[in-house]
Amino acid sequence: MKEKRTGRPREFDRDEALSAAMHVFWKQGYDGASMKDLTAAMNISGPSLYGVFGDKRQLFMEAIDFYANRKACKPLEVFETEPDIETAVRKFFYEVVEYSTMSISGAKGCFLSSCVATVSGELVGVEALLKRAIFDTDERLARRFELEKARGVLPDTFPSKIRARLMFDLRQGLVFRARAGIEPKYLLADIESNVGIILG
Amino acid sequence: MKEKRTGRPREFDRDEALSAAMHVFWKQGYDGASMKDLTAAMNISGPSLYGVFGDKRQLFMEAIDFYANRKACKPLEVFETEPDIETAVRKFFYEVVEYSTMSISGAKGCFLSSCVATVSGELVGVEALLKRAIFDTDERLARRFELEKARGVLPDTFPSKIRARLMFDLRQGLVFRARAGIEPKYLLADIESNVGIILG
DNA sequence: ATGGTTATATATCGATCGATACAAAACACG
DNA sequence: CGTGTTTTGTATCGATCGATATATAACCAT
Known part of the structure; x- marks a missing residue:
């Protein structure tokens, strides 16, 4: 066909x-x-x-x-595949810094937030795709947390949705700073604190 | 003159x-x-x-x-002037949602993250201005926390710098969602959780 | 081979881009 | 008044924008 x-x-x-x-x-x-x-x-x-x-x-x-659907955002992939949840969160942020500051193409930041978002309201159809991408990302992050709760690694009281959104937001902060040209070492310095906030 | x-x-x-x-x-x-x-x-x-x-x-x-220096970002102004720290944090996020979703001009999101950041590496001089704006914002947020520590309202152990950055990042998440066209009511629903994370 | 079909390379379209030349208009000073 | 200075409106510049017309080249089916 x-x-x-x-x-x-x-x-x-x-x-x-x-x-x-x-x-x-x-x-x-x-x-x-x-x-x-x-x-x-x-x-x-x-x-x-x-x-x-x-x-x-x-x-x-x-x-x-x-x-959003094929290249598969690297940080998200790493977060879903790394077995240990704390390491997964850590690697997630590490990958965010990596791909938003050291891209071969010289493009810094995140494609969605530093490029797509800019024309979200101006180009027909873009806003819907962006909304969907955000929703899907939140979903995938939360799903992993739910999985860990079911496995007994995270407590039953762990607020997966809230922490997923929190993780998403922390990521936005990192990629924004990256786009502004802030050195990777400063961004990497934030990671441990971020991990603590997500899982603490 | x-x-x-x-x-x-x-x-x-x-x-x-x-x-x-x-x-x-x-x-x-x-x-x-x-x-x-x-x-x-x-x-x-x-x-x-x-x-x-x-x-x-x-x-x-x-x-x-x-x-950055004259219009004075409304959320930041509110955060600095509201006497009660918890109310200040809450109003900060409320103002972020307000001005990033209900602007008269129809412009959604944040000027720095949704417009300036896009051309940060392309237009000479923009990156430096953006870096400075980020640095200043972090400073102003942290300063208020330090003030509350000196007043005895926040504990001496309160990590002002970290929470300031966290507040900045949560803001980035909100304005990104706003730019994507996500309804204000969904963003407002995140505020109380954000306040708890910042001060908790 | 021949015909049908799709991709390629060259050359260029009108529209719009950012930026100016020019002269008239509106002020201060003498 | 007249002179110098700055802003305004009109009209337009060359360059570049996104997008095509056209003809040739490379494949499949017959």
Whole structure:
């Protein structure tokens, strides 16, 4: 069903191009990223971009989906896979600092908060995607806490939803500081305190 | 020294125009705000804008200074003036929700995190202003806590710096959600929990 | 091979971008 | 008044914006 048999084959990988586009948006913002910047980073021509992704807005929306649902935010993945809950929380924040200050593309901060949020009310469809991404993140964080409660590691009284949101907010603080160019070492210094707040 | 005696007098108020420009940037982002949008909102002509503010980037930098050092972020003002510390913390978060969701200009979220941060690494000079604004905010928050410790209202062991940063981060979470279009009532529901975390 | 189909590269579209040239207008000072 | 100075409104600049028209190239089916 998804294989096309006719026509000239595409000469680039769709996801690679999408990832490249996302990083350009991440670094320069939606309006700050020109089609010239995008096609250069994606290593494709203008017509190829339009042929595959539609237009700039649709490309952006796909980049959001790519980030939220496929690229899988690294901190979140680590938090879900690390067995020990305290280590999981610690690694979560560590990954947040890592990916928001040391990205290869030079893009600092978080794609959602430093790029997508800016055009949330201006570009049709973006607000809904952003809302969903926030909701899903809260859900995934809370789910892990609930799992630990069921396992008896966290007390039954542990307020999973509240701590999940708290964790999300602390993350926002970190990525905002990262975007402002504050050195990783200062952000790393906050991590242990953050862990204590989440689990304490 | 600051009075000019010759030439045709300016027909608009500089600060009013600056405030109007800030709100346009706030809502549409730096790159998303065209000079046409700006002059329309400021109710002045193009040459007038360039004559008084230099160029778009300088206007933006002045808008940042206006926000950080003169307009005085409302939540911060309230936090510093309310006598009772618990009420001050509560009002701080309440004001954050208020001004990040119900702005007359339609701009949601926080000017610094939803607009300025996006171009932090792209526009010369912005990163330094942003760093300074973050540092100053942390300082002002911590200072109030220290004051309450000296007054004996907060215990000597109260970690002012850590709680100040925590308050800042919780604020980032709120304004990010606000920018995403999440209803004020959901944000208001988080306030009491936030107060408990800060002072508990 | 031939026809159908899709992707590519080149070249460029009209619109809008940020920024100015210019001259008339409005003040202070003589 | 006339002169100098600054702001204003109009009109427009070259550059860049997002987006396409066109023709060629590369594949599949027959």
